Amino acid sequence: MSALVNVLVVEDGEEYTENLSRFCTDGFAFTRAGDGGAALGLLAEGTYDLAFLDMRFDRVQPGVLLGDLAETAERFNGDPVRARQFLEEHQGAYILAAIRAAGHTLPAVFSHDFDGEPRRWANLVRLYAPVSYLPDNAAPSDIRETFLRARRHVRSA
C-alpha cells in the first residue's frame, strides 16, 4: 500500500478539492470526480483508499444524475420536478449505492450532517458500511483524522 492516502473526492463543485489540497497536504493525494458516472470510471481504472462524497449535487446537468427519475417521480405524486430535486439533494447516497453495486468496498465518508438523523444514519451504515460522515463545520484537522481512521480500518480489515 502506498504511503499516500489516495482520496477520491466526489463533488459537483471544486471547493472540497481546493481546501483539502491546501490544508491536508501531509500524506494525502486527492482526485476529483464531478459526478457519479465519473467516480465509477475512476474507480474502475485506479485504486483509492477512500471516497469522500458530497451529498447535494445541484450544479450538474440532470442527465448525469444517478437514480431512476421516473420511479422517483412515481413516489412523489408523479411530479418530475420534485423527483429531480430529491435526486439532486441526495445524490451522494445514490453515488455510493452505485459504487457498492459495482463491487467497490473502499471506505466512504459523507460530507453531510447526520447529527439529527440517527435512524437515517443507521440505515446508511446498514446499506453501505464501511462508512462515516463529517458535518459541515468539520475543520481540515477533523477531515484528516477521519481519513486516517478510514485507512487504519482498511488495513485492519
Added chain:
Amino acid sequence: MSWLLWAAFALATPAFAAPEDALDAATRPFFLKAVSEEAAGRAGPAGQLYRMVLTSDPGFLPASLGLGRSLEAVGDTAAAEALYRSLGDEADAVEALAQLVEARDPAEALALWRRLRTLRLGDSLPYREEARLLAGTEPLAAMAAYDTYVRLLDGATPHGPTLLALGAALVDAGLAADAEQRWRAYLDAFPAGDVALEVGARLDRLEVERAAESLTIGGSEPLPPEVLPRYAAAQAAMAAGDLDDAAEEGRALIAAAPRSAVAHALLADVLVALRAWEEAEVHAILACALAPDDPSNRVRLGLLLSEAYGGRRDREAVLELREAAVLRPGDTEVQLVLGRLEQALGSADPEGYVRAQAAYERALANGASGATAAEIAARLDALRHTPPSPPDVPPSRAPHLPAEALDHYRIASVYGRRGRTAEAVVELDAALAISPDAPVLLNKRAQLAGLSGAAVEPWLIRSLEADPDQPSVLLDLAAIAHKRGDAAGAEQRYAQAARLGSADAHYELAALAEARDDWAVVREQLAAYEAAAPGRASQKAPAATRLRERADARLWALRAGFGGGFALVVGLPLLFWARYRTARTLRDLLDTAPECWHDAARLLAALRHEVLKHNTTVLPAVAEALARGDTAPWEAFSARAPTLLAHFRSYLAQLEALGRRHGKRLDLRRRDPILGPMHTALARLARTRRPPRADDLHALSALINGDGYQAIGRLVREICVLPVTPERAQDVYKRIVTEPGFAGAPVPALGVVEREQGLAVRMFRADFEDILANVLRNALAAGAQRLDVELGAFDDPVTGHAWVEVAVVDDAPGSLTNAMIRGRYIGRGLGLAVDLINRHGGSIRVDARPDGRKAVVVQLPSVEAAPVEVEEWTVS
C-alpha cells in the same frame, strides 16, 4: 262673530294650527309642559302630564302617542304596546307599534308597515321599512318594495343603509345584476350621497369577481416545470426585500401560467408588500377563485380587504376568514385573525362579539401558545368582562343662594350648556340682581362674558373680592395678565394660587421662570408641582413632563458641558437602546410565527453551507499555520473575509425581512444570542488585516464553527415537531363524525394500529390533521363500513431516509386510483390533502390490500429529534 270666523278658519287650515289648539285652555299648558319635559329627556314627568291631558281629553291623539313614547322611554314597553294597539288604525300609532314590535316579532312589524301603506297613501316610509325587513329572507319582494320606495321619494336621496343591505342580499341570492342596477342608479343620481363611496367599492368588487369567475373554469393548474426557477427567483427576491424585482418575476410567472393559483397568490403577496392594493386585490381574488378550497387564499384576501379599505370592507373580509376557518378549523392563526375581525365588527353587529369569542376559544383549544395565547386570553377576558352596577352618584350640592336666585342660576346653566348664551346671560343677571356678591354667580357670569366676547376680568375681580380663596379664579386672572404682557402681575396671581395649593400654578410659575432662563426656579417649581399633583392628576401633566425633560436636559448639558450636543450624548444612545430592547430574536420569531419555519430553515441551511462550510471551517488550520509562522493561509482567508461577512449579513437581512413579513422586528446582529456573536466574530475577522494570534483565531473558530453551528442546528431541529400518535388519529376522527355531514349517520369505529412508536413529522398540527381528516372524510363519504388507520415508518432503500407512513384502510365500494388523486378527479377535500402533502415534501398513493380493501397511504418525511454522536469509525 269674528272669533267664530277665526276658529272656523283655524279648523279649515290645519297647517297653521298647532296640535294643542284642539285642547281647552285649562288643559293646554299641561300638554305643553309634557312636550317640554319629554324634550328635556324627563320621560317620567312627561308621562304623568300626558296622562293628565288624556284625563281631560281621552281622544287627543298627540297625548296618547306622547304617553306611549314616555312609557317606552321608562322601559314599560308592554304598556306602550297596549296603548298603541288601543289606538286602532291611527297611522302614527301603527308606525310606533311597528317599530316597537319589530325586535320581537318581525312578521307582525312587516304586516303593520303594509297596513300603514293604506293608512298613509303616498308615504315612502312603509315601503322602505318593508324592503329593509324583507332583504334577508325575500330579496325579490324586498327589491319590489325598494323600487316603490324610490319612486315615492320623487328624486330625494334614498336611505343608504337600506340600499346597501338590499344590494348585499341580492348578491347573496345570486341576483348581482339587480343589485348592480340599483347601486348604479344611486351613484348616477347621488354621486356625493352618504353611501356613494361604499356603493362604488361594492360595484368594483362585483366587477372584479365577475372577471375572476371567467378564469375559474377548470380550477388551478400546477406550475409547469420550466417556470419553477422563475417562481423560486420571485420568492428569493421577495425574501431579500427586492419587491420590484419580485413583482416583475411574479407577473412573468402569471404570463406563463395564468391559471396557477400559486402564482397569483405570490404576486398578491408582493403587491401587498408594495401597497399596490388594487392590483393585489385582483390577484388575491384570482388565487381564491382558482383554488377556493385553499384556506391560505381566503386568509390572504380577507386580510387584504380589511387592511386596504381601513375597515370599510371588513364585512366582506370576515366572510373570507369564516370560509378559511371552516376549511381549516384547527389552525390557530386563522381563528385568531377571524376573531380579531369579528370583534372589530362587533359594534355594528352584537353577534360579532359572540362569534369572536367562539373563534378565540377555538384558537385556544387548538393549542395556541406564547404571545398568541396571551393575546387571545386578553381578548377573551375583555369580551367576557361584565360592567359593574351603576354607582350611586351623590346628588350635586347646590350653591348657597336664595331659592329664586338658584332657579335663575339653574336655568342659566341649562341655556349655557345648549349654547344659548344670550338667554343664559339674562337669567344670570336676574340671579345677580338678587345675590350680587355670590362668587358662583360672578364666576358663571365671567364665563358667559368670555363666550360672548365681553370683558371677563371685572367679573373675576368682583368674585375674588367676595372670596379671596379661589385658586381657579386666581389662575384665570393670571392668565389674563400674562396674555396682555403683564408678567409680574401674572406671577403674583400664580404665586397666590400656588399658596392656596394649586398644582397648575406651580407649573405656570415654572414656565414663567423658563422664559427668563431661571432654571433653578424651574426645577424648584416643578418639584412643587409634582408634589402637589401626585400621579400627574392635572391637565398640565404632559406640558410639565416636557418642561421637566427640558430642565433635565439643561442640567445634563450644563453638567457635561456638551450644551447642544445633549441629544448626541444621551438622546441617540437612548433611542438605540430602546430599539435594541424591543427587537426580537430568531427564536422569538419561530416561537410566535411557526409558519415561517420552512423559510427560516432554508435560509439558515444556506447560511451554514455558504458561509461556514468551505470557508470558516478552515480557521483551525489557518491558526495552526500561523503558530508555525506560515502566514500565507491567513492572507488567503483574510482576502475572502469581507465577502464572507457580506454573505452573512445578506442572510441576516433576509431573515429580518422574513420577520417583518410576520410582524416582528428582529435585530439579529445585536440581540440574537446565536447569530449576534457569530456576526461579531465574522466582523472582527473581516477587519483584521495583520495576522492575529493563533489562540485568538482558535477562539473565533470555536464560536463560529462550534457553538454557533450547533446552536443553529438545534434551533432548526426543535421547531414544529409534531408527534404522530394513535390518540391524534382518534381525535381527528371524533371531530369528523360530529360534523353536520355525518351527524346521525351510522359510522364505523376507527381502528388504529401503531406499527412503530415515537413517530414524528415536521409540520403544523393543523396541516397534519387536515390531511388525515380529509382522507378519513373521503372514506366515510364513499360509504366505508370498516375503517382503520395504520401508523408506521418506511426507510428509503437508497438514501436511508425515514418516512412516516399513515395508511387509511377502508372497505368503501368504488375505485380510487393514483391517477384519480393526482388528476384531482376527486372531491375538493382530498385535493386539499394532496396540496398539503406536496407542500410538506410527502407523497400519497393508493394500495390494494390482500383482504380486498384499499389503503390510501400518506408518506411524510420523518423527524428525528435526538442527536447522534459519531465517535468511532462506523462499520455495520
